[in-house]
Amino acid sequence: MSTSSSPSLVFDRVSLDWPDGTSAVTDVSGAIGRGRTGLVGRNGSGKSTLLRLAAGALTPTRGHITRGGEVAYLPQQLTLDIDRPVADLLGVAATLNALRAIEAGDVDQRHFDAVGSDWDVEARAHIALAEAGLPPDALDRRVGQLSGGEAILAAVAGIRLRDAPITLLDEPTNNLDRDARSRLGDMVRGWRGALVVVSHDLALLELMDDTAELSGSELSVFGGAYSLWRAWLDAEQAAARQAEKAAAQVVRREKRDRIQAETTLAHRAATGRKAQFEKRVPGIIAGGRKMAAEVSAGRLRAEVREKESGAHAALETAERRVRDDAVVRIDLPDPAVPPGRIIAEFGDGHRTWIVRGPERVALVGANGVGKTTLLERMVGSSGARVHNAGSTGSAVGDGVARAAENRGFPIADASVILRCARATVRTDRIGYLPQRVDGMDDAASVLETVAAGAPSVPVVELRNRLARFLIRGDAVDRPIGSLSGGERFRVALARLLLADPPPQLLVLDEPTNNLDIDTVDGVIEALGAYRGAVLVVSHDDAFLGRIGLDLRLELGTDGSLREV
Structure with missing residues (x-):
């Protein structure tokens, strides 16, 4: 309240x-x-x-x-x-x-x-x-x-x-x-x-x-x-699950009691019929006993059925308290990156940083210094086949002018940034998630959009993988244009992470902006198990703190890089 x-x-x-x-x-x-x-x-x-x-x-x-x-x-x-x-x-x-x-x-x-x-x-x-x-x-x-x-x-x-x-x-x-x-x-x-x-x-x-x-x-x-709401919700749900478990136990007990009562009544009836058949008691007495037994049996049956019905009602009430909070579970394929393999290099003319194997690197800096510009130039000039989550195409162009235009705001002098800061990719398998995912075809379905990045994967398997992104059933047939911003971003993320062959380097530009908190948790868990390299641009310190960074580089307005 x-x-x-x-x-x-x-x-x-x-x-x-x-x-x-x-x-x-x-x-x-x-x-x-x-x-x-x-x-x-x-x-x-x-x-x-x-x-x-x-x-x-x-x-x-x-x-x-x-x-x-x-x-x-x-x-x-x-x-x-x-x-x-x-x-x-x-x-x-x-x-x-x-x-x-x-x-x-x-x-x-x-x-x-x-x-x-x-x-x-x-x-x-x-x-x-x-x-x-x-x-x-x-x-x-x-x-x-x-x-x-x-x-x-x-x-x-x-x-x-x-x-x-x-x-x-x-x-x-x-x-x-x-x-x-x-x-x-x-x-x-x-x-x-x-x-x-x-x-x-x-x-x-x-x-x-x-x-x-x-x-x-x-x-x-x-x-x-x-945080208080989350703690309350977790405690409430723990209590709800315990109540559901207890209610289920009561249902099982009442069901056993009903079966036992029916067995007892059947045994009594059989005994009465046998006594009447063997004429061990006079007929009028046997008839009276039978009527009394039937009345007693009716009361007992009504009692046990009422208890069982009440137990089922209590269980349904308890089940309604338990939320159906399915969580994103992303199993990323192994990109087979050896620990010593050079994946990327960064430098500014004074110092060079080398990214090897499955290392995690964050590129940080104030808005407008050109982080996205550097990423777009790095990816676009790599000559690699790029899985671009924000576009139906397979490669990214130069993108420097477009990066500034998309934001609608001036950035630091791109020529200065690109003359000083340098980022080079040493792999031909890159997955790129831009800040904006406007390039997807609004008329295409979710399944078609994701399948474009994994053309050799069977449809049944793609459906199974999408289910782990909580995209199930008829939802895979929805057109991209009908999705909310967060849903659209989740499809772009699925397109990137389910690409085949899997990328050896994931380049993520502000990946948490459009994802709900539970999905961010799923992404963090997936990145923790991912055996490829990850390059992230983010202002979300909580997110960066949870993905196990090996290197954090800050880009300055003059194009300089420094380790922070």
Whole structure:
């Protein structure tokens, strides 16, 4: 139960069906309070859809949503025009322009109408930017002059500036570097009004007052941060499994008692019939005994059947308490990489690092320094056949310009990065998971998409392997275009990890951004058993700490590399 008082959002049997008839969410009911709430759930459970419904960006097919005030919303995929002024991103451009026009001597009434009573808008905007860790002159910059992380922080600062009673943030830490995540955390700690955050970022979830979980049609809210909720859930499920086990034992006992009672009654009946047949008692007495025995037997049968029925009902109740939380179990094929085999080399003109055998390497650095640029150049210039999880093609091109264009933000001078930092691959079998997986064919099915990376693997075996990614039954026939962002990313991951022949080097660019917490656990377990080399770009320190790194390299803005 939530610790917050009156709810900010109430969902009453809310459903949304897509135009093709598939259901996004079905009969969701629940209430979210007025504090800070972390919304969690499996990929594909409908978290982002629920936020869009709450924000009014989508209209429910059925049901009703009650909002306790104006709603501000930051979507997961923030589409930004790099030529827009930052003031526009903060939502104060029109007011600010009118104010400056008045200050310049223009007394047109429309400027006064635009300002209204908001004469301190510039001061408030500077305060909002400062809280986001951005300099005061950021207000007069263009969005394209900010890094990706700074743009996200500016958008969140703009939402704070609006001071809406309810704010919804969908995966706000995706692609944020360590410093930007820290700044966002500071903003969240001092948040005014109701805040609902969809996130898989454990550090961010620990800042929440409540934890809400969307599972099926149930939206349940727990009063506490994620770790407290997880501990409660684990304890509750342990108790539920124990209750299920005890209830099953009672069912077995009552069944034995019923069988024993039926056996006893059958024996008594046989004895009575034998006595009557042998005429050891008068007929009238035998008849009376028979009637009495039948009445007694009826009562006994009713009693034991009632007990057995009650035991079955108790078992069904206990079984409903036990969650069907299937987990991702990924068995990666052995890529046969000898321990001493050189897989890759990194250098910056001053020092060289060699990756041998099944080593794990992390490439870290602030947003915008060019980590993705270096990866794309390394993979694209390798001359190897690349299993690219984000594309239906088999190879990656140069990608430097595309990497910058996809993010929509400037990176450090690519020529400087590539003149100094160097990354060379020494294997012809590479699996590459980019940050964005937009290259998959939306019309292709899940099975067709994964089979393209493993054309020699029988369909039956591919289905078995996909089941370990929790993609089962008819789900393998769903078109890629119908999947949620998290489901789409999981298919891309399956395409990469199930490739045949298996890659000797996995290159993963921010792999935890779009995966739910349980799937991340499965990936970590799989990487622990994987006998190939792994190169990861990530700002997720918890993830990096769990995969057993052999080397962590930091890329600087000048293209230098240093071991950290």
